[in-house]
Amino acid sequence: MLRSVYTALLYVFAPIALAVTALRGVRDPAYRDRLPERLGFTRIFSGAESEPVPRVRGPSAQPPLWIHAVSVGEVQAAAPLVRALLKEYPQHSLLITTATPTGAQRVQSLFGGAVRHAYLPYDLPGAVRRFLDRVRPSLAIVMEREIWPNLFRECERRRIPILLASARISERSALRHKKLAALFSDALSGNVTVAAQTTQDAERYRSIGARRVLVTGNVKFDIEAPEAARKAGEELRATQLAGRPVWVAGSTHDGEEQQLLEAHRLVLEQRPDALLVLVPRHPNRFDAVHAWLKSEQIAYAARSRNESMTAATTVLLVDTLGELMTFYAAADIAFVGGSLISTVGGHNLLEPAVLQRPILVGPHNFNAPDIAQLMMERGAARQVDSAAQLAAAILELYTDPTARAEMGAKGYAIVAENRGALQRIMELIEPLLQASSYT
Structure with missing residues (x-):
């Protein structure tokens, strides 16, 4: 029931969000470009060129690993993990989604053509289904603190494991989430593994319904000076x-x-x-x-x-x-x-x-x-x-x-x-891949 109300509100506000994004595109064309991706009509971008998703993978390639990093800071935080995945899983393509053009630009500047990029769609059931139909990821890795009830539910239905990597949540945010406990408990109780930064973050995630929670540390500390x-x-x-x-x-x-x-x-x-x-x-x-x-x-x-x-x-x-x-x-x-x-x-x-x-x-x-x-x-x-x-x-x-x-x-x-979170997170990935329906 609560997810139905949440979804109904999203349908009301999605046109407004699209309009605001288009208006931002008047000053910054990057916001205007690729608007259909916000509704799940996803095209994968590598460098300046785009391809429909079905052409991204060759017949012998494994389904992609998918990392979501909302904007610049999360993309930067994900950099050590991205490089480790490229090294350890060369048989999988790597898709990074962001919510902002600046995040997309940071993906390109950090990784170039080694990864591909798309925008994450709004958390509408139809948009989520279209996105997952096109991408068919073997694993979803969400950086830090993004929780999307419809997306997570659809991933659970398709047996796509979700890993919240270097997960953090403030006390204030945890209290807000508790007010909608049924919604977020349902989102976090299925196929979601939470790799929390600290014991405090772990306890807060448990308090809002997460069941599989570990403390792995903050992957940001695995940064290396280029x-x-x-x-x-x-x-x-x-x-x-x-x-x-x-x-x-x-x-x-x-x-x-x-x-x-x-x-x-x-x-x-x-x-x-x-x-x-x-x-x-x-x-x-x-x-x-x-x-x-x-x-x-x-x-x-x-x-x-x-x-x-x-x-x-x-x-x-x-x-x-x-x-x-x-x-x-x-x-x-x-x-x-x-x-x-x-x-x-x-x-x-x-x-x-x-x-x-x-x-x-x-x-x-x-x-x-x-x-x-x-x-x-x-x-x-x-x-x-x-x-x-x-x-x-x-x-x-x-x-x-x-x-x-x-x-x-x-x-x-x-x-x-404080280094070491990267290794602990990487140790979680292989068992999750083995449990995926798309592997």
């Missing part, structure tokens, strides 16, 4: 950034960049040679950030235009995709964005940590509070609550290379100590 990014960062440092104190503000948002620029102006008062590398989170904001920097009369260079930097350049705008790790590698100090504004909840602290960079972060880190707390308790990261505090921390670290090195070493040690 050698190509490290080398590119070293080259940048030796050439374009030589001799300058450099701090990177990664994955930034509107409302936050203004505070970052204010902090940078304070830094420039004492270190006029300092450079801020500004990396906005969403590509559809690049033009707006360009316009804003111009209106502020900032001497900046744009990465996408290969504009050369002079001594007068105070900001480098990275308006390209997939280069954040390179600039973390080239910098003295990393600020991780999404944390100075209350609506986002922070982004991935482990990326600069694995590159042994000292980390500064704002007060809002509810997306991964355990990691943020661990980093700050161990001295790998510092919290700043304002532009003035951020500027003071940057200036202090600029003058103390020993402190920078110690913070970076502590961050790397935390990553190294």
Whole structure:
């Protein structure tokens, strides 16, 4: 009964969601493209070309392994798992679904033609059936915290195992889910295995009806610093950034960049040679950030235009995709964005940590509070609550290379100590594949 009500509400709101997505496409064509996929008319994309799903697999290939990662952060978190699956299961094609174009772009930049991409359809029974008819996956791996009752029910009916990998759920979310206990208990009680990040996450999943729950840890800790990014960062440092104190503000948002620029102006008062590398989170904001920097009369260079930097350049705008790790590698100090504004909840602290960079972060880190707390308790990261505090921390670290090195070493040690979730998750996959009706 509850799922019927849920489904009826989805049918009411699905046309609105489609219209909103189409309207977003006026500013960002990526939202307008591939709208039929939102209703389960799925086409698999590899690079710039698309193929109908039945042509993706050759006659001797095994059914695909399917990973769902809702957007950029989840795609990045899934990267170690994707690479392990490509190595261990070459007989299976690998499909990654996302809900956002930025997630799709991140899939392409990380994996290129090694994987294929589609958008996850809305959780409508007909859309879900069309999607699964076309894809026919042998296993569904859902990253972190997505629960879709109709999709999960249809997977159970078809005997497609679901693995919630590196699963997390906040106390607040668990309380909300409990109010609809019958709906989510039904979704999680069938063919779903929950590989939780922490014991607290495991207990919360059990409280909303999950039956098969294990604690495997957070696969994000299995991150490795890409050698190509490290080398590119070293080259940048030796050439374009030589001799300058450099701090990177990664994955930034509107409302936050203004505070970052204010902090940078304070830094420039004492270190006029300092450079801020500004990396906005969403590509559809690049033009707006360009316009804003111009209106502020900032001497900046744009990465996408290969504009050369002079001594007068105070900001480098990275308006390209997939280069954040390179600039973390080239910098003295990393600020991780999404944390100075209350609506986002922070982004991935482990990326600069694995590159042994000292980390500064704002007060809002509810997306991964355990990691943020661990980093700050161990001295790998510092919290700043304002532009003035951020500027003071940057200036202090600029003058103390020993402190920078110690913070970076502590961050790397935390990553190294917590690795192992990937192996534990991989050990769950083979038994699930053997139980699948499509294997």
